[in-house]
Amino acid sequence: MKSNAIKKFFSKTEGYILLIVIVYCIIVAAVNPNFMTPGNFLDLIRSSSWYWILGFGVLLVLLSGGIDVSYTAIAICSGYVSACVIQRTGIENLAFAFFIAILIGLWFGAINGFLIHYFRLPTLIATLGTKTIFIGIMAALVGVEAINTDHLPAVFKDFGLAKLFTVPTETGAEYGLSVFFIPLVILGILTWFILYRTQIGRSVVALGNSEVSAERAGYNLFKTRMFIYMYVGALAAVAGVIAISDVAWIAPLSSTMIRGTELTIIAALIIGGVKLTGGEGTVFASIIGLLLVRLFETTLIFLGLTSSWQNFFTGLVFVASLSVTSLQRARKRRRMLLFEE
Amino acid sequence: MKKGINSFGDRLLQSEDVNVLILTITFVAVLVVLSIVLGGTFLSAANFQSMGFQIPEFGLLSLAMSLCMLAGGIDLSIVGNANLSSVLAAYTLLALSENGGNPIIAIIVAIVVGLVVGVGCGLLNGLLIAKVSILPILATLSTMILYDGIAMALTDGKTVLGFPLEFSKMAIAKAGGIPGVFIVFVVVAIIISLVLTRTFFGKNIYLYGANKTVSLFSGIRVNSLILKTYAISGLFAGIAGLMLMARVNSAKVGYGDTYLLQTMLVSILGGVSPTGGKGKVLGVFLGILVLQMLQSGFTLLGVEPYFRNFIWGVVLIGVMIANFYIERSKKKIKRPKATAKEAQQPVA
Numbered sequence: 001m002k003s004n005a006i007k008k009f010f011s012k013t014e015g016y017i018l019l020i021v022i023v024y025c026i027i028v029a030a031v032n033p034n035f036m037t038p039g040n041f042l043d044l045i046r047s048s049s050w051y052w053i054l055g056f057g058v059l060l061v062l063l064s065g066g067i068d069v070s071y072t073a074i075a076i077c078s079g080y081v082s083a084c085v086i087q088r089t090g091i092e093n094l095a096f097a098f099f100i101a102i103l104i105g106l107w108f109g110a111i112n113g114f115l116i117h118y119f120r121l122p123t124l125i126a127t128l129g130t131k132t133i134f135i136g137i138m139a140a141l142v143g144v145e146a147i148n149t150d151h152l153p154a155v156f157k158d159f160g161l162a163k164l165f166t167v168p169t170e171t172g173a174e175y176g177l178s179v180f181f182i183p184l185v186i187l188g189i190l191t192w193f194i195l196y197r198t199q200i201g202r203s204v205v206a207l208g209n210s211e212v213s214a215e216r217a218g219y220n221l222f223k224t225r226m227f228i229y230m231y232v233g234a235l236a237a238v239a240g241v242i243a244i245s246d247v248a249w250i251a252p253l254s255s256t257m258i259r260g261t262e263l264t265i266i267a268a269l270i271i272g273g274v275k276l277t278g279g280e281g282t283v284f285a286s287i288i289g290l291l292l293v294r295l296f297e298t299t300l301i302f303l304g305l306t307s308s309w310q311n312f313f314t315g316l317v318f319v320a321s322l323s324v325t326s327l328q329r330a331r332k333r334r335r336m337l338l339f340e341e
Numbered sequence: 342m343k344k345g346i347n348s349f350g351d352r353l354l355q356s357e358d359v360n361v362l363i364l365t366i367t368f369v370a371v372l373v374v375l376s377i378v379l380g381g382t383f384l385s386a387a388n389f390q391s392m393g394f395q396i397p398e399f400g401l402l403s404l405a406m407s408l409c410m411l412a413g414g415i416d417l418s419i420v421g422n423a424n425l426s427s428v429l430a431a432y433t434l435l436a437l438s439e440n441g442g443n444p445i446i447a448i449i450v451a452i453v454v455g456l457v458v459g460v461g462c463g464l465l466n467g468l469l470i471a472k473v474s475i476l477p478i479l480a481t482l483s484t485m486i487l488y489d490g491i492a493m494a495l496t497d498g499k500t501v502l503g504f505p506l507e508f509s510k511m512a513i514a515k516a517g518g519i520p521g522v523f524i525v526f527v528v529v530a531i532i533i534s535l536v537l538t539r540t541f542f543g544k545n546i547y548l549y550g551a552n553k554t555v556s557l558f559s560g561i562r563v564n565s566l567i568l569k570t571y572a573i574s575g576l577f578a579g580i581a582g583l584m585l586m587a588r589v590n591s592a593k594v595g596y597g598d599t600y601l602l603q604t605m606l607v608s609i610l611g612g613v614s615p616t617g618g619k620g621k622v623l624g625v626f627l628g629i630l631v632l633q634m635l636q637s638g639f640t641l642l643g644v645e646p647y648f649r650n651f652i653w654g655v656v657l658i659g660v661m662i663a664n665f666y667i668e669r670s671k672k673k674i675k676r677p678k679a680t681a682k683e684a685q686q687p688v689a
Contacts, residue, residue: 266482
């Protein structure tokens with residue numbers, strides 16, 4: 001009975017991606033023993049926390065059958081505006097920083113949701129457009145000047161350096177678990193709770209499975225779509241504040257920190273087993289998919305390769321895992337004589 | 342009732358040419374407005390020549406994107422493909438010309454390498470979509486990361502330069518004042534337009550884009566159709582990569598990254614339906630001209646790049662919303678026609 005459950009778990013995409021993660025970690029550890037230190041793992045959690053938070057939001061969009069590429073722009077805008085507001089008003093309060101950022105994230109998300117629902121725009125194209133519009137609005141209202149470490153409000157810097165606990169090493173340096181872990185866990189559980197324990201969460205999945213059926217089942221799709229894109233906006237805002245606190249500076253136009261990761265994060269979720277056409281995907285799948293991609297990003301150096309190889313490996317795993325799942329699905333469809341996608 | 346169906350505006354709305362007409366009007370309007378605002382600097386021969394040098398690269402990428410959209414797909418990997426082609430062509434060029442080799446032969450071999458890589462990458466996309474049945478958007482998203490990754494791993498993010506002089510001369514070659522690259526682009530556009538309208542292959546692309554299941558049951562060799570479509574898209578990306586490499590006289594991962602949004606914008610602006618089956622090369626061509634004129638106008642006016650992108654975003658969404666209303670009014674015109682027939686039947 002128990003072995004059956006294990007077998008079932010590893011036949012799922014999440015399962016064998018977890019297997020790949022474990023095998024990869026063993027290989028890296030075998031090549032370079034320096035990899036297997038607790039400090040390394042805690043550091044990975046710190047630097048990946050905002051990836052995961054963005055991933056939770058993207059999970060909802062993908063589950064609903066949409067693609068959002070504007071959420072990184074929302075993260076940059078809301079984080080930057082929040083930093084600017086605190087810098088100008090002098091209210092050094094972390095809750096206030098998050099409040100401002102989330103407010104902006106919700107607004108931008110609402111714009112997305114409204115356009116997508118009301119005008120029936122294809123989600124990819126609509127968000128490609130709004131992505132540039134959000135940056136434009138931010139530039140017009142607040143400006144685009146970079147804030148370097150010296151001028152960044154102290155709340156951000158303190159938040160970025162705060163640790164839940166620290167362990168001293170033999171060399172005298174310290175390592176510890178960043179406070180970013182708290183919002184990460186809270187938002188992970190919240191996303192899981194929304195998806196599996198609330199009506200609105202079920203309507204997201206229903207929408208992804210079939211829009212017509214969801215509508216006939218009595219779900220208010222306007223509400224569902226608004227919820228999805230506003231939730232993504234809010235999570236992006238939280239991720240934005242965390243990312244800025246982490247690196248302690250922000251250049252909204254040239255910063256390569258969040259910008260350009262949108263497709264990588266979507267790809268990572270799909271590698272983990274989230275279905276792009278909607279209806280299938282779990283919180284665990286998004287965590288494990290992003291973990292694999294983040295491992296490629298951060299640990300290639302332990303294998304003696306430069307980070308230039310990161311996209312090569314990500315692409316390779318992506319093509320391979322897609323090929324396996326797509327072939328399985330295609331064979332199943334053919335057996336059932338289904339020709340429509 | 343008769344008036345409602347047959348009035349000129351409604352008939353125009355129903356026809357496929359409405360987009361080309363709108364684009365032509367936009368084209369003329371933009372030309373006139375920019376000429377008035379900027380005067381001589383915009384209307385100068387130098388400005389038009391520089392536009393002629395800038396159009397071909399992203400024009401070819403837009404044609405590649407439009408072709409895949411017509412077939413109901415999308416090709417996100419075109420920019421990655423162009424970069425990979427140019428990087429491999431650059432290495433070939435360097436290897437053959439460094440040791441005192443004949444630069445002309447080196448250039449020819451490099452161009453062939455670039456085109457072969459482009460077509461090969463396109464074929465891989467086609468294979469993944471047709472044989473492995475991955476959704477086009479997913480297949481090309483993954484190959485986009487892969488092609489980018491291969492080029493990045495090869496170059497380590499560095500710029501590849503030091504080509505023979507003859508190569509960069511090719512980029513600035515002119516025939517009667519018209520840039521050579523622009524002539525290449527126009528010839529390619531005319532050929533693909535003829536292929537789409539005059540051949541079975543072209544008709545089948547439209548049919549496949551409009552309804553995949555029907556085309557499968559009509560006996561179309563769907564797999565070979567997809568392979569060919571994405572191979573052509575890859576070929577265009579390869580040519581664009583070579584042009585880009587010749588223009589900046591170097592090759593690097595990340596060149597032309599901003600083109601991806603613009604190619605989608607131009608395709609949709611040009612009347613290509615993102616769900617497939619509808620659109621014309623002429624529309625895309627006009628879209629490219631409009632976008633390039635605005636781009637040049639913004640440069641002359643000194644508009645910031647982010648604000649330029651903002652305008653592209655607004656235009657993209659504006660066009661999509663306009664299409665939404667056009668589609669809806671089409672349906673509204675059709676509906677009373679059907680009910681009128683139903684109402685007449687019992688009488689007859």
